Amino acid sequence: MPESSLSFEEKLDRYADLLVRIGVNLQPHQRLQVSAPLEAAPLVRAVARKAYEAGCRLVEVAWSDDALTRIRYESAPRDSFEEYPHWRVRASLEAVERDDAFLTIHAADPDLLAGIDGELVAAASRVAAQAQRPVSEKVSGFAMNWSIGSMPIPSWARRVFPDLSEEQAMARLWDAIFMATRADRPDAVGAWQTHLANLAARRAYLNERAFSALHFRGPGTDLTVGLADGHEWVGGAWPARNGRLGVPNLPTDEVFTAPHRDRVDGTVRATKPLSTRGALIEGIEVRFSGGRIVEARAARGEDVLTRLLDTDEGARRLGEVALVPASAPVAQTNLLFLNTLYDENAASHIALGRAG
Amino acid sequence: MPESSLSFEEKLDRYADLLVRIGVNLQPHQRLQVSAPLEAAPLVRAVARKAYEAGCRLVEVAWSDDALTRIRYESAPRDSFEEYPHWRVRASLEAVERDDAFLTIHAADPDLLAGIDGELVAAASRVAAQAQRPVSEKVSGFAMNWSIGSMPIPSWARRVFPDLSEEQAMARLWDAIFMATRADRPDAVGAWQTHLANLAARRAYLNERAFSALHFRGPGTDLTVGLADGHEWVGGAWPARNGRLGVPNLPTDEVFTAPHRDRVDGTVRATKPLSTRGALIEGIEVRFSGGRIVEARAARGEDVLTRLLDTDEGARRLGEVALVPASAPVAQTNLLFLNTLYDENAASHIALGRAG
Numbered sequence: 001m002p003e004s005s006l007s008f009e010e011k012l013d014r015y016a017d018l019l020v021r022i023g024v025n026l027q028p029h030q031r032l033q034v035s036a037p038l039e040a041a042p043l044v045r046a047v048a049r050k051a052y053e054a055g056c057r058l059v060e061v062a063w064s065d066d067a068l069t070r071i072r073y074e075s076a077p078r079d080s081f082e083e084y085p086h087w088r089v090r091a092s093l094e095a096v097e098r099d100d101a102f103l104t105i106h107a108a109d110p111d112l113l114a115g116i117d118g119e120l121v122a123a124a125s126r127v128a129a130q131a132q133r134p135v136s137e138k139v140s141g142f143a144m145n146w147s148i149g150s151m152p153i154p155s156w157a158r159r160v161f162p163d164l165s166e167e168q169a170m171a172r173l174w175d176a177i178f179m180a181t182r183a184d185r186p187d188a189v190g191a192w193q194t195h196l197a198n199l200a201a202r203r204a205y206l207n208e209r210a211f212s213a214l215h216f217r218g219p220g221t222d223l224t225v226g227l228a229d230g231h232e233w234v235g236g237a238w239p240a241r242n243g244r245l246g247v248p249n250l251p252t253d254e255v256f257t258a259p260h261r262d263r264v265d266g267t268v269r270a271t272k273p274l275s276t277r278g279a280l281i282e283g284i285e286v287r288f289s290g291g292r293i294v295e296a297r298a299a300r301g302e303d304v305l306t307r308l309l310d311t312d313e314g315a316r317r318l319g320e321v322a323l324v325p326a327s328a329p330v331a332q333t334n335l336l337f338l339n340t341l342y343d344e345n346a347a348s349h350i351a352l353g354r355a356g
Numbered sequence: 357m358p359e360s361s362l363s364f365e366e367k368l369d370r371y372a373d374l375l376v377r378i379g380v381n382l383q384p385h386q387r388l389q390v391s392a393p394l395e396a397a398p399l400v401r402a403v404a405r406k407a408y409e410a411g412c413r414l415v416e417v418a419w420s421d422d423a424l425t426r427i428r429y430e431s432a433p434r435d436s437f438e439e440y441p442h443w444r445v446r447a448s449l450e451a452v453e454r455d456d457a458f459l460t461i462h463a464a465d466p467d468l469l470a471g472i473d474g475e476l477v478a479a480a481s482r483v484a485a486q487a488q489r490p491v492s493e494k495v496s497g498f499a500m501n502w503s504i505g506s507m508p509i510p511s512w513a514r515r516v517f518p519d520l521s522e523e524q525a526m527a528r529l530w531d532a533i534f535m536a537t538r539a540d541r542p543d544a545v546g547a548w549q550t551h552l553a554n555l556a557a558r559r560a561y562l563n564e565r566a567f568s569a570l571h572f573r574g575p576g577t578d579l580t581v582g583l584a585d586g587h588e589w590v591g592g593a594w595p596a597r598n599g600r601l602g603v604p605n606l607p608t609d610e611v612f613t614a615p616h617r618d619r620v621d622g623t624v625r626a627t628k629p630l631s632t633r634g635a636l637i638e639g640i641e642v643r644f645s646g647g648r649i650v651e652a653r654a655a656r657g658e659d660v661l662t663r664l665l666d667t668d669e670g671a672r673r674l675g676e677v678a679l680v681p682a683s684a685p686v687a688q689t690n691l692l693f694l695n696t697l698y699d700e701n702a703a704s705h706i707a708l709g710r711a712g
Contacts, residue, residue: 028433031439038394038397038419041394041421041423044421044424045421045423045424045427048424048427048428048431049427049430049431052427052428052430052431052432052433053431055433056432056433056436057432057433057436057439058428058432058436058439058440058441059424059428060441061419061421061424063394063417063419065397065400065401065417067397067401068400068401068404068415068417071401071404071405071408072404072408072414072415074405074408075404075405075408075409076408076412076413076414077384077408077411077412077413080412080413080414083387083413083414084414085414085416085447087443087446087447087450090443090446091441091443091447094443
């Protein structure tokens with residue numbers, strides 16, 4: 001990675017500024033609702049300062065703690081997993097009504113649930129998903145301006161850099177995040193304005209050409225992806241229904257669209273491992289015919305891959321095809337982040353199941 | 357301080373157990389509502405484990421962050437201090453309705469508001485007090501079983517031990533807190549059961565004797581405190597209206613009652629400084645006549661003391677007289693904690709203004 005001339009504090013300051021001005025595009029009359037793990041306190045404080053300086057009325061933080069989540073799974077009565085703090089849902093819906101902006105700092109311990117009874121996890125996830133549905137619908141419908149960013153936490157940094165000390169791993173992951181989000185540039189906001197204009201120009205070009213198919217070639221890959229009739233390329237800035245133009249994910253380097261349901265044929269060899277459900281699947285090779293995966297192999301984790309593909313009928317079809325330039329900063333870090341927010345911006349890719 | 361044979365983890369474990377079983381006296385069907393600063397995460401996690409092991413249905417934590425509070429004062433628009441997260445109040449009232457137990461971990465930076473505009477602080481305090489009034493009334497009326505404990509945070513520890521490194525100061529304050537709360541005893545819960553029985557016996561003795569006055573003598577002190585007609589001595593365990601017998605403050609070594617409004621006469625020389633409104637008042641000497649302070653001096657901070665006494669008519673009268681045995685563990689630490697939760701349990705004392 002190239003060196004930045006900025007100090008850690010200067011980069012953190014720019015990163016916070018990007019999340020507030022580019023990510024959520026906070027307006028002076030808005031409150032800001034932040035969700036973050038306890039370990040993200042240094043970033044949350046920097047974000048709060050930037051938000052207030054931008055005229056924010058109130059920054060409210062919903063803190064979460066992975067360790068408490070794990071303690072619950074380990075120690076709570078087995079019949080208590082229907083309990084949920086429903087007031088959180090009501091508070092979020094009220095915040096949407098009040099036209100607040102929302103920022104999530106996402107950082108998770110990849111091994112958080114190792115050894116925990118899957119039934120309990122499934123029960124708690126079901127209760128949470130059901131309770132949160134009214135909020136999820138507001139989010140996916142862009143009822144408000146929202147954005148998601150990330151920051152290093154020790155458990156995650158150790159998994160990305162297993163050979164380094166915790167301190168070194170944290171420093172390396174911070175550097176990678178600052179680089180990938182352009183927070184290491186002296187004029188970070190200016191760099192993003194240029195970047196978003198480039199993404200918009202690419203979207204416009206692809207939409208104008210309205211290609212009927214994409215052809216991917218590489219070692220082990222010879223794949224034709226038909227594009228849906230009337231498909232639209234999206235990515236980059238996104239207008240929320242309240243009129244603010246924000247960027248839902250930082251970083252974001254992809255433009256993506258919907259593949260044709262049946263016109264996907266050929267072979268793919270994945271260039272990167274897939275981290276999912278607490279497992280790492282490596283050396284993935286699949287063959288598509290008529291839009292469906294008809295053969296699948298993996299050098300490691302093939303059983304997890306097979307179960308994934310058998311989840312439901314949609315799991316063997318493509319939900320998304322995305323283009324990412326090799327010059328994207330995430331790609332240039334040459335890291336596997338084990339975090340979709342980053343890894344999906346590292347290379348052109350296809351995604352199985354429902355488009356997301 | 358005498359050495360304990362227990363490790364830090366063993367003492368933390370016992371402290372958490374005391375807060376759950378002795379402090380809030382959590383019942384198996386209850387949820388536990390915890391309020392705590394971010395820095396208290398290690399104690400909150402230990403408390404959560406103990407609570408779940410006691411059958412708790414759900415531990416919910418309202419985290420607070422002094423640094424964010426200060427950032428708001430420094431950076432937020434001056435006309436935004438009427439904003440308040442009212443959903444917090446509704447969530448607390450709902451929790452009272454559901455018969456949840458409440459635990460507050462109180463730890464504050466004594467210098468948090470240094471240099472901040474007093475008008476902003478007053479505005480925010482007024483808005484918060486008004487919004488929280490329905491909850492405060494439930495608390496002071498013991499509608500639910502609640503308790504307050506403390507834990508060291510770096511900003512506080514550095515003030516108590518200004519000559520030590522932060523690490524040493526934290527370790528010393530932890531030791532003092534473990535000792536004062538009896539968490540350093542192998543059978544800490546048993547020690548509290550004995551202690552609470554002793555406090556109950558002292559209360560019963562004092563109530564049976566129904567003394568008409570107390571006479572305090574010491575260097576510079578010769579004070580007669582008449583006791584109110586029909587006064588009742590209280591302290592130690594306290595029954596909440598939901599029937600649970602908890603201990604509102606950990607530690608607690610005092611029994612206290614209401615003085616007579618007019619029958620307080622003589623001189624007092626305080627044995628300890630008074631930390632209030634961000635200032636330290638030292639060498640306090642006052643003279644009472646007919647229930648009112650008629651003369652007041654201090655070696656340091658006399659102006660703050662004078663303003664304090666002139667707050668309102670009640671400020672020159674006694675609101676509480678409390679007896680604490682010299683054998684109380686807080687007294688034996690020989691520390692000034694700069695935290696009323698501790699300092700009021702270090703020695704027999706009188707308190708000005710309304711009884712609390």
